[in-house]
Amino acid sequence: MTSEFDLIRQHFTRATTHTDLAVGDDGALLRVAPGMQLVVSTDMLVAGTHFLPDADPADIGWKTAAVNISDMAAMAAQPRWITLALALPAAEVDWVARFAEGFAACCAAFNVDWIGGDTTRGPLNLCATVFGEVPVGRAVLRSGGSAGDDIWVSGQPGLAALGLQALLGQRELAGEARTSCLAALLRPQPRVALGLALRSVATAMLDVSDGLLGDLQHILERSGCGAQLEEVALPLAPVLAACGDAQAARDALLRGGDDYELLFCTPSTQRDTLQALSDKLALPLSRIGCLVEGEGIVLCRQDGSREALAGRGYDHFGKPGGN
Template sequence: MPSEFELIRRYFSRATSHTDLAGGDDAALMHTRPGMQLAVSTDLLVAGTHFFGDTDPHGLGWKTLAVNLSDLAAMGAEPRWAFLGLTLPTVDEGWLSSFADGLFACASRYGVDIAGGDTTRGPLALSITILGEVPTGLAITRCGGRAGDDIWISGQPGRAALGLASLQGKVSLSTTAQAECVGALQRPVPRIELGLELRTLASAMLDVSDGLLGDLGHIVECSGCGAIVDVSHLPLQPLLDLGVSEASARRSVLAGGDDYELLFCAPPRHRAALRQLAQDSGVALTRIGELHERDADLMLREADGRLLAPLFSGYDHFA
């Protein structure tokens, strides 16, 4: 059986492009570009909690990095370096090879150096610490929203939740629809390019990992605002076209996790620029509501104008 260091050398030591000293020493060495701040994030994926144990390892390698890239996208940061922590119950070299290929495919797509990490024996768990750069003062936080700002969502939220539900046998999808939704769950697309474009347009932003309403609550709390989400503006039709009920589509969009779309706020004066950005980027941007004064709380506006408190929120690991 190969040693820990042989596994790292064989599967996770590949050429880097902007790292002074990568894996193999006690620490990596890198330097930031002038005028930049570091943006740093970490995520942990655990078998049985975040993914099924039999998940395709190539897709899992991609997702392990992609969910961290999404955090940088939400800050308007450019990804640069990543460090992998890998806990393995056994050494399966076929699994490792496929996982590493998926990880490095994602790294190559977004210009990330895998600069180091660690492996150990234990229950299957995957952790990435990622570092990126953003021009000083241009990072987009969760706290910049102001009453009157529009609320926007990128792409098509809800597909990943339907993919998970289909794998759990909770919803029945056609073969084509299941492939689309499971693909969204297992191979998310981090909105890096969109995040960079939103630096001068968005007032507050985060990525949707635990459900739109639950994550919007973080912006509301941090920005000291209330929010109203217009149900009739939600992008439900693409999900209805997959054959699910309106109730299932609505819950998937509002409370489904693992979307990794960008949820952001922007002043109304940027509407035209955002519509142009959507057209130029090919990424749908949907205006779904607005921020209000604090006493408005977080509410849903039905098509008939009624304001209702949400009956569900997002995912909580400890709820």
């Protein structure tokens, strides 16, 4: 029988590049560079809530690391270290090996040292804690937005939601559309390079995990603003092309979540800078509206009408359908 300590030695002990002491003692030893603040974030993934129980364990491993690393990007921090605590129903060596492979691959892709954690028996539950560095006073918070700032989103929000619908048998997707939507859901790409580049540009920022509208509402509440979105500016075309349903595409983009794209605000004077950054990173950046005085979210439709949108995102303790 494989013991807890065998699992740790065989699958959860990895080489590190910028850590004084990693796995093997009662704690890791880290050294934060002079002039830097330590940024810490924790995310938990639970079977049946954040991933399907029969999902590829390598994909689960990647996503467990990615959603945490994305939080560093959202604060314009350089991710440095990560720990992992996991509960396993049983010590299934093949499952653990695949999971560890995916987790380690994501860490390696973003130069994050995996420095320890814990294992125990229990319902499948994965909890990572990520540590990053940002120059003192340079972190981008949710609270810095002002009326008149542009609102931007990176990449292609909405595809992950369609991917989940496909896995649940709620929507038929075929060919390249299915491939891209499942990739967005199962292998999200933390926008670390973008987050770092926005240190001197963005006034407010977060990553989209619970739906664009719901996460935008967090910025509005912390910044004391409202938002005006432009229907014509929403990056709907790729989502619509994937599903062929205009209403479903809009719902996926605005409310779907699980994208881990960056939603951020910048002064309107920075538009040329953002276009150049988009070209440099080969990453679409869409200016979808602006912050305004007041509160709430209004969508300006192409026909000139205005629609009030509820800024509700996914809530683990909310009523079914509350997002």
